[in-house]
Amino acid sequence: MVTALLDTQVSYLGLRDYTDTWHEMRKLTTQRCPDSPDQVWIVQHPSVYTLGQSGKEEHILNPGDIPVIHSDRGGLVTWHGPGQIIAYPLLDLRRWGISVRELVHALEQAVISLLAIHEVASHRREGAPGVYVDGAKIAALGVRVKNGRCYHGVALNVSNDLEPFSRINPCGMKDMPTTRLYDHGVTPSLDRAEVELGIHLLAALEREAKH
Template sequence: MHVKRLGRVEYEPTWQAMQDFTASRTPDTADEIWIVEHPPVFTLGQAGKPEHLLNDVGIPVVKIDRGGQVTYHGPGQVVIYLLLDLHRLKIKVRELVTTIEQAVIDALADYGVNAERHSGAPGVYVGDAKIAALGLKIKNGCSYHGLSLNVDMDLSPFAAINPCGYAGLKVIQTKDLNIPLTAHEAGEHLCKHLLQQLDKQHG
């Protein structure tokens, strides 16, 4: 498994690179995890409804091919993309979602934060506030897209949308929970837990 730390990169070229990687991979292509941050952008999933974009706050909106509704990416949020061959890992999509959520829950538990899943609403929550969002695309048995964890960012753009299609959904970040990590550090910490979880699934 190759872990690539791409730093702060524009959204659309990164999405294109994920599509290209997935389209050109063979059964022998090593899986990759990409850790990134993005400049401000709203992304609208395949079944995303435009009415969940409440206000135009001057942030670009990109319609993309993952599951889920609308979310926000911006500096101070770590985004981890999982480019995995699910057939080879012998892991089903539902199991992958659970694996990702568990990695976030475990990463936060290391800092004494009790996070949880909400049934029927993918992602990870602290109380009733969402801290991590999740959206995947599966093509030819391979995944791309992934998850985002709010670390130390301006959360105000979330007020311009119904996050993940839920009106009034509160969002929270690790900084608000007294977790002293930068987005980069949080990405490394979360990636370690993702690798452990995937190893457990595969093992």
């Protein structure tokens, strides 16, 4: 696990098309060999709705001119857009010695730890993966694992427009309120928030691997 942590490459990719990024993640995951280094990509996407493998069209209420992409990640429906930062861990879970459940726990814990640094209390919700502040969703997640290797990840609302969430049932949940870091008096630059998310994700993965 120590080698996996030290060898993990964190890349900050800026604003990237969702479909292009997804296809690149899938290609990397499919073609990697046992000694390929693990990676974490930190990105933002132009405005887009994504339907996970369990997603249903009826959860998209009024997409308007926002594209809808059918993705191979886990989960239901969510929105991505500028001002929301996303961490995509591209890991060999066997190298880390962690399960899918522990991966999900680490993704949630990365956000919880980041928010705690800014004195924002947050929590998990039983049966509804993600991170919540006062009952409102601030981070959504969905992953895919193939042959012990994962891609997709966790999306944290920082300064993005929340209006697009009103046009869907976020993660399939009717009338689910959403929130963002800026709504709680925390206004870090997006560059700083991206670095913090990467740091807290690696720390959370390390803790899970030590269990």
